Amino acid sequence: MSLQIIPVHISKDIVPRDDLVKLLLDTKTGRGLKDGDILVFTQKIISKQEGRKIDLSQVKPTLLATGIASAYAKDHRIVQLILDETKRIIRMKNGIIISETHQGLVCANAGIDESNIEAGFATLLPKNADKSAQKLKRRIKTKTGKNIAVVISDTFGRPFREGQTDVAIGVSGISSIIDYAGKRDNFNRILRVTAIAIADELCSASELVRGKTLHTPITIIRNYKFDKKNGTLKDLLRVKALDLFR
Numbered sequence: 001m002s003l004q005i006i007p008v009h010i011s012k013d014i015v016p017r018d019d020l021v022k023l024l025l026d027t028k029t030g031r032g033l034k035d036g037d038i039l040v041f042t043q044k045i046i047s048k049q050e051g052r053k054i055d056l057s058q059v060k061p062t063l064l065a066t067g068i069a070s071a072y073a074k075d076h077r078i079v080q081l082i083l084d085e086t087k088r089i090i091r092m093k094n095g096i097i098i099s100e101t102h103q104g105l106v107c108a109n110a111g112i113d114e115s116n117i118e119a120g121f122a123t124l125l126p127k128n129a130d131k132s133a134q135k136l137k138r139r140i141k142t143k144t145g146k147n148i149a150v151v152i153s154d155t156f157g158r159p160f161r162e163g164q165t166d167v168a169i170g171v172s173g174i175s176s177i178i179d180y181a182g183k184r185d186n187f188n189r190i191l192r193v194t195a196i197a198i199a200d201e202l203c204s205a206s207e208l209v210r211g212k213t214l215h216t217p218i219t220i221i222r223n224y225k226f227d228k229k230n231g232t233l234k235d236l237l238r239v240k241a242l243d244l245f246r
Helices: 020-025 043-049 063-072 076-085 129-144 198-210
Strands: 004-008 038-042 053-055 086-093 096-101 106-108 121-123 149-158 161-172 218-222
Touching: 004 198, 020 043, 020 129, 038 043, 038 129, 038 198, 043 121, 043 129, 043 149, 063 076, 063 096, 076 086, 076 096, 106 149, 129 149, 129 161, 149 198, 161 198, 198 218
Parallel strands: 038 149
Antiparallel strands: 004 218, 038 218, 053 121, 086 096, 096 106, 149 161
């Protein structure tokens, strides 16, 4: 069978404590879930549902945030949120702040996002997207009896590459990486370091049918055979000692 990537249309703007699984299963597409499906949820609806939407008028910038904002022509309230969500600043240049978040992600502006949200608000990354994915997986199992995998995606830039791509920030019910080390290639050579970030690739594939303006925050990937070992975000994070970009 051919791989299928199916967008799920949900036009409702998500608010805290919305039942995302009910919203999914209320759609015709969601009612057709099958065992072995992979569900990719966007970070934005997870953050909104978990109350990670911030009213910028309530943010009180520190002197440090105000100083950085002035130097880099940024909103001082956004800079304060970046500092709050940051474990370590990696680099600041050309109005961009690259930071390592408390979750261990290295990204622009600590993942603070003002897109697809009303003016005057911003969203933060989920506090623990692995746990968010696990809860969704368990609830879908309870409601439908289907064994599925869940991945939570966000849009990141990459070193030395223009443009952005969707990557996994939370995983449940699927291995994050396929490791080919020790296997033989087509010329009988033993592979030593080839590891495919399959969770990231699934997120990028889902974005092809989802877009940013189509009200399709969930995607079903079907007919992909995957390792059901429970992966995590940590599997995808390169340790600092091996990271040549930091």
